[in-house]
Amino acid sequence: MKRERIEELADLLDRRGRLSLEQLDDFFPNVSQMTLRRDLLQLEQQGRIIRVRGGAMSVKEVQKVSGEAYAKKTASNADAKLRIAQKASTLIDENCSLFMDGGTTAMCLAKEMPDISVHVFTNGLAVAIELAQKKNLSVTVLGGQVIKDNLSTASPVAKDYFENTNFELAIISASAFTPDIGFSCGSMVEADLLKMARQKAKTLYMMLDSSKIGKIMPHTFARLEDIDVLITDDSFPADMKELFRQKNIVVM
């Protein structure tokens, strides 16, 4: 009875974003305001909502609001990344073990990730924190010096970290791609890491939004034929797709 009401309350706030106590009172006519206040307090202590003057708002709402302000700063074509992440999330089977990088596309994937029993290795701090919210999933962070601009770790000794780890699948993304140069990124240690990840994995999924095509970054970590599946958005050029398909790479 109490439990249910609290869940309903949390749901309601998640859907509506922000509600006043009066509005909540309308939704729950057979309990007093005081009870609702107490429920809200409990939800706040669980970190699920934030109580504001006059009512409460869901944490998700805050993340969304901030997302708008924050997204502009961080994410270039977030839409494409989101759609790519959604596609990628459908490819993850229960009880598998996989590697993800720490980039913004990986971050999208982390958010879209189903809460199933899988083990994820990552070098992204934000990715790890996001994944740690999921109950059924376990996460291991690769240690190393923190790269400030993308909050991921990298270290020349990453090889050691990989020695005792096993994963079937690596899902990574690149900062740049051309057919002849391959997939590249800006940092050498990161390129090293990704290279190791792809060698270790049985299967390699590459997430690449179409804005990356034709760009070149200093360090190549994979060639066209190294990957098994390419996950991209709708604006990906058809002739480019053909190029991948010729090498027996699944494009989706």
Next chain:
Amino acid sequence: MKRERIEELADLLDRRGRLSLEQLDDFFPNVSQMTLRRDLLQLEQQGRIIRVRGGAMSVKEVQKVSGEAYAKKTASNADAKLRIAQKASTLIDENCSLFMDGGTTAMCLAKEMPDISVHVFTNGLAVAIELAQKKNLSVTVLGGQVIKDNLSTASPVAKDYFENTNFELAIISASAFTPDIGFSCGSMVEADLLKMARQKAKTLYMMLDSSKIGKIMPHTFARLEDIDVLITDDSFPADMKELFRQKNIVVM
């Protein structure tokens, strides 16, 4: 003048997470509460903060440490932790190298940390992200499986990580302390890690707020005489202080 104050206000909230109007009043002694209220209103309309009863909180804070981690942080005596963190931050010299754990007190310290040239090793993901905001500071995260409830890493192979690292100073905190049991915490892998950190460090600073006294957790990682400096709050009992001082431990 107004612009500057508002920016400062936003910065402050971003760093501290959540502050009451009274606290804000202390920071801005030469303006009235009403002015601060108006400033907060403006910041809220910009989507940068959320006004809550009694004060305001930063949006970044919510999105960064969502869920359980946030709830915990607000829960147990944040004031004492802040004061302890402030004391600890004064003890850090430029160009040194130190270890910090991933607990909530360490998180406070991370926020209070001066932006100077030091190298920090930590097993806390949130701590690492916080520290990564500082320009002059460099951070290394210890790898390992992520412990979901406190967002820190731990792994049985942490010993290997420590092998190639050197730091003079370890600043750690405990979940519990009694004179005979010593400093203890709830997780075995974490206790192992902290034990290694203290053995590796030349000097060991322990941050302990007074609410931890008399409590016992399953795994002891240091005894009273292992530490060099104890950093605590004002409510720390005098007789307990004496106990430390008898062992030549600095109490502050």
Next chain:
DNA sequence: TATTTTTTGTGAGTTTCTGACAATTTTCAA
């Protein structure tokens, strides 16, 4: 059924917030 525990309601008292208006400071043109 009796007893304990948990949950809920009520109202007084406190704290925080808002609105209106006056005082002050800043801006800008003459």
Next chain:
DNA sequence: TTGAAAATTGTCAGAAACTCACAAAAAATA
């Protein structure tokens, strides 16, 4: 520099929201 307009700030009273303590009700337990 001076004066007028605009913006910013302070004060205070009234309103709104919140908390606390205790009693009533409901649920759980013996």
